[in-house]
Amino acid sequence: MERLLCSKREGSVLIIDGSEFRHLRALRLKEGENLEVFCEDRLFLAKISRITNGYALCSILEELKTPPAGPYVVLYQCIPLDLSLMEEAIDMASQSGAAKLVPLFCKRGFQVKSKVEEKMERWKRISLASFKQCKRPRPMEIENPISLADLHPGEEVSLVLDNFGGGLSIKEIDLSKESYGIVVGPEGGFSQEEVELLKNRGFKPVLLKPYIYRAQMAGAVATALIMNLAKRM
Ligand code: SAH
Numbered sequence: 050m051e052r053l054l055c056s057k058r059e060g061s062v063l064i065i066d067g068s069e070f071r072h073l074r075a076l077r078l079k080e081g082e083n084l085e086v087f088c089e090d091r092l093f094l095a096k097i098s099r100i101t102n103g104y105a106l107c108s109i110l111e112e113l114k115t116p117p118a119g120p121y122v123v124l125y126q127c128i129p130l131d132l133s134l135m136e137e138a139i140d141m142a143s144q145s146g147a148a149k150l151v152p153l154f155c156k157r158g159f160q161v162k163s164k165v166e167e168k169m170e171r172w173k174r175i176s177l178a179s180f181k182q183c184k185r186p187r188p189m190e191i192e193n194p195i196s197l198a199d200l201h202p203g204e205e206v207s208l209v210l211d212n213f214g215g216g217l218s219i220k221e222i223d224l225s226k227e228s229y230g231i232v233v234g235p236e237g238g239f240s241q242e243e244v245e246l247l248k249n250r251g252f253k254p255v256l257l258k259p260y261i262y263r264a265q266m267a268g269a270v271a272t273a274l275i276m277n278l279a280k281r282m
Contacts, residue, residue: 051076052181055088055107063088063095066104073097073105085113087177092186115186119276121228122147123204124268127155127235128165128194134236134265135168136175141269143179143189146276150176152194156243158235165194197232197243202251204230209252210271211244212261216254219271225280231255233268 053073055063063086065073078084078097086095086107092115095107124147126138135152142150152172154160172191180188205226208217210233232247239247248254255271262270 050083050085051078052085052087052184054177054181055086058088061109062098063093063107063109064104065107070104073100078105083110087180087188113186117146117148117186119146120226120279121149121204122272122275123149123151123228123230124272125151125153125197125200125230125232126268127153127158127197127233127239127264129235129264130157130159131236132159132164132168134263135172138233138265138268139172139175139189139191140179141266142272143176143185144183145269145272146185147189147268147272148187149190149192151192153197153200153232154194155197155235156240157237162194169193198246200232200247200250202230204228206230207250207252208232208255208271209239209244209247210234210257210267211239211254212256212267213238214244214254215256218256218258219274219278222253222255222275224275224278229275231268231271231275233271234264236264 053065053069056066057064080097080100083096086093092113094110094113096110097105098108099106124142129135176189176191205228207230257270
């Protein structure tokens with residue numbers, strides 16, 4: 050079933066306009082058809098009751114309350130020098146099932162805070178577009194960026210993806226926990242000091258097999274493996 054985002058809700062009526070309305074037209078949806086509508090942070094099953102020139106009205110049939118599958122994975126993604134790679138990282142992380150992505154400033158990554166702040170809205174839109182496509186029960190959240198130097202373990206299992214130093218394989222991680230934090234480097238990798246800092250703080254190094262992934266893919270691969278292998282599915 051198609052999924053669209055509302056612009057506002059009036060009682061039991063959800064209003065779809067703007068680019069979402071254009072998407073509805075492109076999908077050739079008709080009055081009387083059902084669709085999923087994400088509105089004010091909730092997901093509804095709704096029926097299209099009216100389509101006009103510029104907007105559609107949908108009546109709520111029921112609220113869809115699907116629990117997220119698998120454990121809670123937070124991806125701490127170093128912001129790549131090439132900012133467009135962050136968009137790929139967000140899209141792939143969302144598809145893989147990460148609950149939240151936290152952009153990180155790191156030594157070999159993009160450092161200009163004001164530029165990153167300007168991108169936040171676009172990054173959130175990419176997360177919403179992915180949520181529509183992959184049918185996850187909730188959009189992946191994108192948190193405000195922080196510096197790697199300020200990062201401390203916040204989840205039950207804290208991992209740093211380290212293709213240099215090596216470390217545990219995914220199979221050696223305790224896959225029975227509720228929450229996982231995964232730190233991923235930028236295109237040029239972490240500096241040695243950054244990896245040491247994270248390890249000293251309790252992040253366990255993990256080596257993904259068999260080769261080296263691009264920065265925008267590594268986090269999604271680790272997340273997908275954890276989501277699929279976790280005992281709590
Ligand atoms: N240019 C670096 C590669 C960076 S890949 C090099 O030559 O080594 C970008 C990031 O993805 C890395 O910092 C790491 O966090 C993650 N990564 C990529 N492949 C990985 C692997 N096989 N195992 C663990 N982490 C990996």
